[in-house]
């Protein structure tokens with residue numbers, strides 16, 4: 001039986017990507033980058049830290065020593081081999097073929113990839129967006145070079161996490177892996193860059209001065225073109241943000257500024273709430289990471305559960321904050337839908353899923369489309385690599401085709417509704433949220 005191509009001709013808005021973030025990587029490097037869990041689980045924790053440090057610095061002498069002493073490279077290769085049956089690996093290859101041309105053998109495609117990697121940084125992603133038919137790509141990156149990246153196509157989403165963790169060392173001995181440290185380092189770099197723009201090399205000593213700085217910095221970034229905010233804090237703490245009064249936040253900040261060890265939560269929660277109120281008042285949608293992280297220990301999956309957000313979502317003054325929950329919240333995908341159907345201002349983005357899940361995405365799309373209103377689902381790629389941008393668009397359209405025509409066959413949706421839903425998921429829902437014109 002042939003499946004009608006409902007979604008194929010439709011342009012899409014990529015609601016969540018990391019275009020311009022990743023430097024060029026070959027397909028093999030991408031696979032290795034996401035295959036570190038096997039190594040981490042088979043060497044002493046310090047050896048793993050050394051390996052990641054040496055890899056990031058391109059320190060081949062140390063990498064060779066670690067291979068000789070601990071077999072790190074052999075373990076990495078095993079990890080890649082074990083991951084070769086994941087849908088991730090399959091999608092990466094599909095995306096490469098679609099992007100670099102289906103003609104020719106793999107080696108000649110990879111030669112083209114390397115050639116594109118030597119061109120200007122936006123070249124490969126521009127090609128990917130053309131192949132994927134995604135005229136608008138929302139991208140979550142600290143900065144975007146507007147002399148290279150077309151502002152009409154690439155619209156910036158800004159993480160607020162930088163403001164949440166001043167005076168945080170970003171270090172931990174308690175956790176495995178490097179994710180916690182890596183995310184904190186990223187948050188800290190953004191905070192420092194913003195402080196530097198105001199002539200500061202460290203957060204100011206008083207709470208009032210910090211809040212003044214933060215408000216002005218937010219305002220400036222939005223003026224410079226940021227179209228939405230994002231919270232990525234699930235990577236470093238539970239997302240159960242609580243209402244906090246200003247006095248409590250102020251004493252916490254000033255204790256931290258004085259170098260005292262206190263519970264940071266009251267200040268963190270205050271900042272999240274303040275940024276959310278800013279977003280609500282300025283009609284900026286707010287993306288929130290929910291669900292699992294990358295395949296490496298460090299983030300606690302239990303910190304990322306969408307139901308942890310219930311208190312935050314119930315704050316009365318935030319009833320018109322447009323919240324998009326990212327990645328379908330795997331493995332809490334039905335929980336996410338329960339929030340999205342309860343709150344008219346909460347939306348469900350299924351970025352990342354199109355290149356991680358084949359079967360599960362079809363199951364969940366069916367479940368979500370049946371239970372949720374037509375304005376709630378948002379397509380996204382979550383791709384930093386252009387190969388995944390292409391793969392995600394292709395596999396999401398395939399999944400929509402199958403799920404919608406199956407629902408039509410089962411009598412759930414009329415032919416007209418099926419077309420309308422495809423159009424809403426791929427374009428209209430994100431266009432309405434972000435005010436994007438055709």
Ligand SMILES: [Zn+2]
Pocket residue numbers: 016017018140382
């Ligand atoms: Zn992402």
